[in-house]
Amino acid sequence: MSGESYHAFAHVYDLLMEDIPYREYAEWVRKVSGPAEGKTLLDIGCGTGTLTEQFAREGFRVTGIDLSGDMLSVAKERFEEAGLEGMFFEQPMQEMEGHTGYDLAVIAIDSLNYVTDAREVAAVFRHVFGALHPGGRLLFDVHSPYKMTELFLDGPFTADLEDVSYIWHTYPGEEPLSVESEISFFLRRQDGLYVRKEEFHLQRTFTPDTYIRLLEESGFAVRSVTADWTGEPPAENSERIFFHAVK
Template structure:
């Protein structure tokens, strides 16, 4: 059975500790021309880390995610910070019920979990419809170099003393797709380990493909950059960012 982000929600924050969410917040702030009072849609919000950071800076945030476990953690986080963030359990390719947003963000390669081209187009179209005129979409995806080369260098292992995993990746059936099986071992308070498994399928597209999809929908390309730097993508870039405007 294809399962992703179920029990993983309990260890997600610890494993994502290296993601520079503060830089992501700055990128959104720059794209939006400030955050105070802005209406922001955080798509693929996960455990709400980014949503909370944006709300703390005065944004009115709505987060959506397909995983009920992730949404539960996100709601708990917002409650702990006394922040009025709305969280909705919904697949991004079925996005509905949102309109007149100043900014939409699909962070940390969340869009790569939508593997069919027509569903990527549907997702981006629904985001376009959720934005007000002049609204901005910012998202990042894996590069084709990362899916085709770096992920194929596995298996990968991790151990921080509490959490260990073995991650085996192989080429998926579709171009630039990756099928991953992860076995997690989490140490409990009694010193015993609990195992759970996750299966993930991701797919990306070339820069040219994304630009074509975005422009056909009606977006204007504002900038494309890579790897958290204000530099254009190159052949060994790993993460590509797109900032586009309605």
């Protein structure tokens, strides 16, 4: 994902992502981590800070990292309006630096799928390993191979809301288990006219075995691999796969 990706998306992202199960995600993190009070949490690929805010409200001391300065501007505004404390840094997750002493790291809502080279995924894991305390936990999710090769190609996907609409075309990418998305946004202006914006996104996933290997090579012990909020191992038609690893 380039630095320009999500530029137009940032200010309408929350409207279009209302169906994302943020509450379930926070509950999963809380179940794994135990009581939040006083613990430090690194939210990697934090976007507009919706989930980061939930973590902060639960008592985590939060730091957010994202590639998009536009997304982080929304996240900072969100925290200021809510009177919450949090630090935010504009960094690619595969190049993040200067972070140490965290109890928990989260890469939520398939953010890791924007890292499309296995060597860079390994770099993410190495950086996270260095950022955690001994015993610290990494929690993340990714799209399943089934979702990349089947469900994403059922488009186009559309949404028509009061102030924004989009058409989302997705095509097979050049690399295995990758997709390329072209997104046309139509943003309603105050005068009632619409402005059209274009985005291009590239996402890629890897098999669960590949993620496990890269985690273990980075020093992590993998505690669980589950799918679709079930707590059960992934099946052939699972859509979202969750990983819990410990330093």
